[in-house]
Amino acid sequence: MIELVNYNNGTLEIVGDGQKLSLPREKAYSLVMAARMHTIEGFKKKLEGLKSPLGETPLVGLILDQFPKLDHTGQWNLKEKFARLRTLATDYPTPPQTEVAEKILLF
DSSP: OEEEEEETTSOEEEEETTEEEEEOHHHHHHHHHHHHHSOHHHHHHHHHTTSOTTOOOHHHHHHHHHGGGSOHHHHHHHHHHHHTSOOOOTTSOOOSSOOEEEEEEOO
């Protein structure tokens, strides 16, 4: 089970399989905007960019592994779960408290 935890300050956590990947506001914004503005393949390339050079981000791999298992509509829907997340532009002031804005179960 993989879950997206979207915070009101624009940060994002990808949680699952006993692991957590925390994305600062700038990286979260970039990923969400890629999901909104690009094709499935373009989004997958952006997602692959979250992997470290040493491949130490198994959560990203688990998400990428889902795409070949799905038909085109399923792939689009998976991408759109990211596209619907709340974002804050990098020049927007950060809210003082970090509260969970939304949680989305990916699979």
